[in-house]
Amino acid sequence: xxxxxxxxxxxxxxxxxxxxxxxxxxxxxxxxxxxxxxxxxxxxxxxxxxxxxxxxxxxxxxxxxxxxxxxxxxxxxxxxxxxxxxxxxxxxxxxxxxxxxxxxxxxxxxxxxxxxxxxxxxxxxxxxxxxxxxxxxxxxxxxxxxxxxxxxxxxxxxxxxxxxxxxxxxxxxxxxxxxxxxxxxxxxxxxxxxxxxxxxxxxxxxxxxxxxxxxxxxxxxxxxxxxxxxxxxxxxxxxxxxxxxxxxxxxxxxxxxxxxxxxxxxxxxxxxxxxxxxxxxxxxxxxxxxxxxxxxxxxxx
Amino acid sequence: xxxxxxxxxxxxxxxxxxxxxxxxxxxxxxxxxxxxxxxxxxxxxxxxxxxxxxxxxxxxxxxxxxxxxxxxxxxxxxxxxxxxxxxxxxxxxxxxxxxxxxxxxxxxxxxxxxxxxxxxxxxxxxxxxxxxxxxxxxxxxxxxxxxxxxxxxxxxxxxxxxxxxxxxxxxxxxxxxxxxxxxxxxxxxxxxxxxxxxxxxxxxxxxxxxxxxxxxxxxxxxxxxxxxxxxxxxxxxxxx
Numbered sequence: 113x114x115x116x117x118x119x120x121x122x123x124x125x126x127x128x129x130x131x132x133x134x135x136x137x138x139x140x141x142x143x144x145x146x147x148x149x150x151x152x153x154x155x156x157x158x159x160x161x162x163x164x165x166x167x168x169x170x171x172x173x174x175x176x177x178x179x180x181x182x183x184x185x186x187x188x189x190x191x192x193x194x195x196x197x198x199x200x201x202x203x204x205x206x207x208x209x210x211x212x213x214x215x216x217x218x219x220x221x222x223x224x225x226x227x228x229x230x231x232x233x234x235x236x237x238x239x240x241x242x243x244x245x246x247x248x249x250x251x252x253x254x255x256x257x258x259x260x261x262x263x264x265x266x267x268x269x270x271x272x273x274x275x276x277x278x279x280x281x282x283x284x285x286x287x288x289x290x291x292x293x294x295x296x297x298x299x300x301x302x303x304x305x306x307x308x309x310x311x312x313x314x315x316x317x318x319x320x321x322x323x324x325x326x327x328x329x330x331x332x333x334x335x336x337x338x339x340x341x342x343x344x345x346x347x348x349x350x351x352x353x354x355x356x357x358x359x360x361x362x363x364x365x366x367x368x369x370x371x372x373x374x375x376x377x378x379x380x381x382x383x384x385x386x387x388x389x390x391x392x393x394x395x396x397x398x399x400x401x402x403x404x405x406x407x408x409x410x411x412x413x
Numbered sequence: 414x415x416x417x418x419x420x421x422x423x424x425x426x427x428x429x430x431x432x433x434x435x436x437x438x439x440x441x442x443x444x445x446x447x448x449x450x451x452x453x454x455x456x457x458x459x460x461x462x463x464x465x466x467x468x469x470x471x472x473x474x475x476x477x478x479x480x481x482x483x484x485x486x487x488x489x490x491x492x493x494x495x496x497x498x499x500x501x502x503x504x505x506x507x508x509x510x511x512x513x514x515x516x517x518x519x520x521x522x523x524x525x526x527x528x529x530x531x532x533x534x535x536x537x538x539x540x541x542x543x544x545x546x547x548x549x550x551x552x553x554x555x556x557x558x559x560x561x562x563x564x565x566x567x568x569x570x571x572x573x574x575x576x577x578x579x580x581x582x583x584x585x586x587x588x589x590x591x592x593x594x595x596x597x598x599x600x601x602x603x604x605x606x607x608x609x610x611x612x613x614x615x616x617x618x619x620x621x622x623x624x625x626x627x628x629x630x631x632x633x634x635x636x637x638x639x640x641x642x643x644x645x646x647x648x649x650x651x652x653x
Contacts, residue, residue, distance in 0.1 A: 280614070285607035370613035 119180055125167065132163035138180070148257040151181040186257035193247040196266050200274035201240035207278035208233045219284050226288040228299065232281050232367050235306055236274075239359065242310060250317050252324040277371040289368045299366060306362035313355035315341035320352070333398050346402075347410035349394055350387035354408050357383060384408050441502040446559050448493065453552040455487035460545045477525070477537045484541060487548075488521045512631075517544070520586055524621075527602060528593040536592060540585025543578045550574060575639050583632050590625055597621060 120141050125134065135147040151160040154170065156179050167176065208229075212220040223230070280286065290296040316334075319342050323334055336345040344351035360376040387408035395401050407413055459480045466479035477484075491514045497503040498510045525537060550571050557563040596602070603617040 280607075280612045283607060283612070286612055287608045287610055368610070368612060370611040 127166075127168045129167050130163060131161045131165045131167075134167070134178075135163065145182060146186075148186040149183050151183050152178045153181070154178060183259060185260040187260060187263055188257050189251075189253035190247060192258050192263045192266065193251070194244065195263060196270050197240050197243045197247065199267055199271035201237060201244070203271055203274050204233065204236050204240075204278040207275070207282040210282060214279070215284055224282055224284070224286060226286065228288045228366065229281060229286060231303065232363070235303075235363060235366070236278075239310065242314060246314070246317050250321050252321055273371070273375045277367075277369060277375060280369050280371055281367050287368075289366075302362045302365040306359055306366065309355045309358035309362060312341040312344065313352050313359065315339050316344075316352035316355065319345075331397070333394050333401060344410070345405075347405060348387070349391040349405050349407055350383075353383040353387045354410075357408070384413060442559055445497070445502060446556060448497075449552045449556040449559065452487060452490065453549060453556060455483060455490070456545050456548040456552065459483050459487065459541075460549060463542065463545065473538055474535070475533050477532050477541065480541070481532075485521055485526070488517055488544070492518065513635075516631075519624075520589070523603070524590055524593050528596050530596050531589055531592045534589060534592050536585045536588030538585075540582050540589065543582035543585060546574060547578045547582065572639055572643050579632075579636060579639075583628065587625060587628060590621055594618060594621060 120138065122134065122137055125137070131152060132147065134152065135150045138150060138152075139145060139147055147163075153160050154172070154177070158179075160181075161170070161178075170176065207214060208223065210219050210222055289299060319334055319337060319339070323332065334342075334345055336343045341355075342351070344354060348354050357376070357380050360372070360379055364372045364376050384407065391405070391407040462480040462483065463476055466476050467473055470476075494503070495507060495511045495514055498505045498507040503510075520540070525532060531537065550567065554563070554567050554571050557567055597604075598618045601617075603615070605613060605615045607614050
């Protein structure tokens with residue numbers, strides 16, 4: 113786009129064609145820029161045009177001028193999410209089973225005697241399995257794809273952190289929060305809270321997915337349903353993020369491991385940014401959006 | 414109906430109008446001028462202190478002690494520059510400025526101050542001298558720029574001296590960190606070992622080695638910054 117040269121001239125395009133059709137025509141002329149890589153705008157600094165938009169509805173006359181930008185290699189969201197989540201799942205297990213060269217040779221292929229370490233492994237593994245299942249069966253992604261650079265960055269973040277926290281939890285010198293796992297109230301509470309949050313998070317994802325799927329009634333914002341976990345929608349716009357933060361807080365309490373706490377804080381900051389953005393978008397789009405709702409923490413944030 | 418992706422007529426060379434910078438208001442400008450004058454003065458104090466101590470002692474060993482306090486004060490004061498970017502009165506990236514300032518502050522406090530044994534090393538003098546000359550030129554450059562009266566000499570000095578001062582500073586910094594390594598390892602400075610209640614460990618020795626390695630990509634990018642800026646200015650004829 114910075115070269116400002118004329119790339120092509122498409123003649124005899126039907127007025128009721130969509131941007132998607134234009135992208136396909138463009139792709140025929142320039143085979144290396146497949147439609148997902150194309151960003152077309154009416155104004156060099158404007159927002160990109162969505163694929164579903166129809167030429168007729170755009171503010172153009174008999175001739176339309178569009179600006180093209182190459183978004184770089186793209187990967188489908190499903191691929192991205194899959195890669196981001198399979199890494200932590202497997203990496204943590206490498207540490208749990210104490211694969212050689214991580215810890216000292218004496219400890220290779222042993223496991224920690226502490227029950228809390230086993231419980232942490234089960235929770236962590238379950239968490240990422242759940243995410244993988246949701247990626248394949250539940251989530252409906254809005255944009256088709258994501259740039260390659262983002263997937264590398266995201267994978268480094270998730271994989272790196274899971275290695276860092278798995279290292280300490282499964283370390284031979286790990287200090288468990290208490291001697292006996294099942295009778296300590298804080299551990300029982302954290303385990304219970306974790307399970308609640310996982311179920312809550314899953315319920316919200318299901319609810320959002322149904323909302324997406326049911327386009328027949330137009331765009332609507334999510335509302336509480338009969339499922340008690342969705343009642344958090346009374347208070348927040350993004351209860352899935354709320355539950356996710358809850359999961360990681362529980363995991364931090366359960367393991368009493370500083371790297372887990374750091375990961376929780378960073379995740380909380382990122383999810384708050386996302387939740388606030390989503391909340392603003394909802395408020396802008398829906399005039400009747402409930403006033404009591406905030407972004408992520410009920411009544412506070 | 415036809416659609417086209419086309420160019421506009423603004424693409425002629427040399428026709429690029431200077432980007433209208435969203436400049437700071439009058440109050441912010443006044444504050445920035447004061448800030449930059451104070452910093453210029455501060456680093457001049459350090460420079461004078463170095464020269465006087467050298468003349469008094471007759472040798473350049475251990476000159477760090479004569480300027481230790483103003484160095485710490487004025488280098489730490491540069492943290493304000495991150496705030497300036499965050500608030501928007503300076504059109505620089507918070508992240509980039511943050512990295513630069515924190516790198517300096519790290520070297521001042523976490524290496525030179527913390528590991529007493531390196532304070533008498535010559536490498537400390539090497540980077541302190543590089544920093545001093547660089548900062549005097551840089552802050553006076555900003556002062557004059559803010560007052561819209563930049564003498565060509567200062568601009569020339571900034572881009573030219575950089576060629577010598579940058580490698581000088583980097584060398585001094587690396588040698589200092591390297592000199593600190595054995596002491597850090599011996600005393601376990603700033604390190605946390607397992608087992609402990611928070612299930613966390615940190616080895617400052619390894620961390621310093623990683624910092625040294627990170628100099629390669631970080632400083633190569635920094636090394637290119639000024640030559641790129643200089644050629645960009647020459648191409649467009651726009652002087653900031």
